[in-house]
Amino acid sequence: MIYLASIAFTSFANDIANDIANDSSVIYFYRIKSRAESKQAFEIIINGEKIGSISNDGRIKYKIYSVGTAEIYSRSEDCESARLILDIKSNSEYYVKINGITCFIKEFENRKGQFDFNNPNNFKNSIAELQEDISSPLP
Numbered sequence: 001m002i003y004l005a006s007i008a009f010t011s012f013a014n015d016i017a018n019d020i021a022n023d024s025s026v027i028y029f030y031r032i033k034s035r036a037e038s039k040q041a042f043e044i045i046i047n048g049e050k051i052g053s054i055s056n057d058g059r060i061k062y063k064i065y066s067v068g069t070a071e072i073y074s075r076s077e078d079c080e081s082a083r084l085i086l087d088i089k090s091n092s093e094y095y096v097k098i099n100g101i102t103c104f105i106k107e108f109e110n111r112k113g114q115f116d117f118n119n120p121n122n123f124k125n126s127i128a129e130l131q132e133d134i135s136s137p138l139p
Contacts, residue, residue, distance in 0.1 A: 023090040033057030042074040063131035079103035
């Protein structure tokens with residue numbers, strides 16, 4: 001009996017894990033390489049939580065499980081961007097460009113964002129993959 005309960009619980013836990021993975025969204029952050037760009041890394045903050053840093057010509061693929069309003073901004077030692085508000089829906093993609101010259105952050109529609117993010121001429125660094133900690137979701 002205990003063995004069967006253990007199998008059933010394990011199966012249930014795996015089903016939940018698969019549901020969570022299927023309900024995730026991705027935010028693609030990028031800074032196109034430029035000699036005029038600041039060499040400083042910019043922190044990326046979502047709802048008050050630092051999720052990582054991005055350098056000149058950097059790319060981050062951030063898997064997020066939370067849905068709803070996400071207030072995003074970036075900052076370095078020299079500047080802080082305005083806030084960008086995204087309405088995160090499950091199974092969606094968002095492309096966010098960070099500019100270190102003018103210190104702006106902007107969402108681009110998927111076609112333009114995909115083109116920029118996947119264009120090898122824009123980057124020399126590889127893509128960093130990060131994800132939201134599901135045991136401590138973003139506020």
